[in-house]
Amino acid sequence: MKRAGNTPPFRSATGEILPNSVAEAGYHRLGGSDQWVMIRGENLANPPLIHLHGGPGFSESRLLRHFNADLEKNFTVVYWDQRGAGKSFGRGSPDRP
DSSP: OOOOOOOOOOBOTTSOBOTTOEEEEEEEEETTEEEEEEEEESOTTSOEEEEEEOOSSSOOHHHHHHHSTTHHHHSEEEEEEOTTSGGGTTSSSOSOO
16 A cells, blocks of 8 residues: 555534544554554544454455444544554565564
8 A cells, every 4th residue: 555545524514624523544653563543533532442454455444434434423433454454564564463
């Protein structure tokens, strides 16, 4: 993967970005390796829910966003492609944990 990708912000009915929402995607240094993480939630006060991609193979985030988008209303969802899987594969980390 050459690009981290992006994720659209949460917007109100009038098109304004919802206050206290989060919608970000990118590589973060975790355990000494660059790993891809997307964080989405309509309200940062909601409890976190971490989805750890099981790998190997492609990222499941696109499917999860489609089928589980309602979770982002009640949780701050962290989609994490663990080391050696999905978008984290080949970012200078070993293939195996």
